[in-house]
Amino acid sequence: MIRKSFLSLLILGLSSAAKAEWALNMPEGVTDLSAETYDLHMMVFWWCVAIGIAVFGVMIVSLVKHRKSKGVKPATFTHSMTAEVVWTAIPVVILMLMAVPAAETMVKLEDSRDPDISIVVTAYQWKWHYSYQDEGIAFYSSLARPSIEARRKQSGVDPHTVDNYLLDVDRPLVVPLGAKVRLLLTSNDVVHSWWVPELAIKKDAVPGIVNETWFNAREVGTYRGQCAELCGKDHGYMPIVVEVVERDAYLAWVDTRKASTTQVAGAK
């Protein structure tokens, strides 16, 4: 019993979810594609580790053994066609092994057909606007008040006392569990970018262009992200919060939002 809980504690400790302060790795996320993205990332990473061990290993052996101080006489070879062919061909093969799964994931990422919900996301300097197309609700989403007060230069407030400092908003984006959510992104002014790491999607919001991306969250929870394209002085102060809730809770939320909805000026 004690062994089991110790073991599970150890595994928990080693996972990326624990000890957020010292997080070493990206999250696996809560969508099918976020898991595929994570797997691709780890695959390339391990390939790099393997190649690094091989190359640095040879280097270190050489640095230790092939020293003038050890009385070594330098060899005189200058080239080898075989070596060049081998160490060109092997990397090409390795790259092809990486490219195939990467291409497969890319195709899936771009497939935003047949969504359950469509939301128009408009980026502003320095907040987001969300407009649910079918539900007829819309609202601005800005940095939450506690963060606004703490963020000022020499505010006197310790950021560690603010919950989700710089990652909290007044009105989050709420979506139902298991629904394919399509986002249509644009901007009212400069280029911004919408990013939530646990959904593994990031897409630029460009004025004059409508970009498209989608996600389907498999776990209830609150997922936080930030603007990911320099957009002016408050680029670091326009976070994104997505709340994935059960279907009933989502419908109830839509009703409360219908009571107080703000549209983008000139929009339907």
Added chain:
Amino acid sequence: MTTAVADAHEGHDEHGPAKGIGRWLFSTNHKDIGTMYLIFSLTMFFVGGAMAMVIRSELASPGLQFVHPEFFNSMTTMHALIMVFGAVMPAFVGLANWMIPLMIGAPDMALPRMNNWSFWILPVAFGILLSTLLMPGGAPASGWTMYPPLVLQTGDAFPFLIFSVHLMGISSIMGAINVIVTIINMRAPEMSLLKMPMFVWTWLITAYLLIAVMPVLAGAVTMLLTDQFFGTSFFLAAGGGDPVMFQHIFWFFGHPEVYIMILPAFGVVSEIIPTFSRKPLFGHDSMVYAASSIAFLSFIVWAHHMFTVGMPLTGQMFFMFATMLIAVPTGVKVFNWVATMWRGAMTFETPMLFSLAFVFLFTIGGFSGLMLAIAPADIQYHDTYFVVAHFHYVLVPGSVFAIMAGAYYWLPKWTGHMYNEKLGKLHFWSSTIFVNITFFPMHFLGLAGMPRRIPDYSTQFTDFNTIASIGAIGFGLSQLIFVWVILSAWKGSKASDRVWEGSHGLEWTLPSPTPYHTWETPPKARIANEAFE
């Protein structure tokens, strides 16, 4: 004949340098101009470094302590512009000016007066750029990438930014023309292209890249200028333009630009490792082909900086595959350097230490580059500290370490004295340890979700940021050792002509310090052959 020559030389005193400030302002001597480029670049390195210290001081802990967000954005913007265009590029041009004529047996660069202007434009350009810090609206704060529409929100500094970028570009283009004409036309008779040292080869390739892409940058920033002041709408959606088009044009310049900053570094390291391994460079011809492949490929990968911009799937696939391909010739170069070391008889003087650290740490930067090439994974890395970690690894323990390696390697040739080896090693170890403390944690920050270009961050990013800031202070202070080494170089023992036991190449057949004028007659065939590997 004698009379005419005597008249022409009447004002000269044995072909020594002129006296006073005129020597420097009006110099057409590749050594003096090289020296000016190097001193300028070292100064700019400290200016850009001071800006990095402002950045890292603010980021040392969460909350905003020292600067306003607008000024922070100016710091990140100016830090990059100064380091890229004021420190790294001029340093390599300085090394090119000093060493290319010496290495190919030429008396000077092909176009010595244009050489003078190539240098003197730079202090003017950077004077203008730095003066924007004092202007209403502050210095440019849109990132060195200058994306519209944001860059059009720059205040009074805007036209000065554009003007200074134009000036820097003109300097680079003229320098590149000079390098190509010199290398093609002024090599010693026995020196065929494939017999040239690697430093000369990499600079030849770099010069072609510069001529190809600096005009593209000029076009891009001119379009920004006309959008701002002359009613055009190249990048303004309201007028029918496309902000993304700027990104394509900028990165068509921008990607070859990063290879412009690394290819000469490859050249320097390819000179140093064979010397201190006492063994010829492995696969010399293969190294030339690899460098050429990298240069060619660098033109067709630009949109890997734009994977989140909304590109069609086919476009993303193409740029992903092409970017991954660059790993092949780059890997070939790393393998060839290791094969050069293998079964050599190595000693570890400061130039070799910096070159070895280059191979290790640039390769790490290359690994993160390969990860970034994988487009679906890049969705998570783009615009995060993972990218910041990547490019600082390839630029700092990459380009900058190679520049320092070259400086230590050739300093005895330039000054005629051995620099203080103990201090050089101290500079090396201090720099290497602190550069890793500064930039390695940034990989973790990016993966954990910290975006770029933010002055303040959520508290879970605190610890690695604090570590990075401590590393930055250490790295910055370490560079003062470098300045001391250079300033005290003249106190060291006299350097021989060969300087380093295993060195090969025409420059090592000349006296140390090199006379003001060298190779006034091209080197004899016998000497030339002796010097080649």
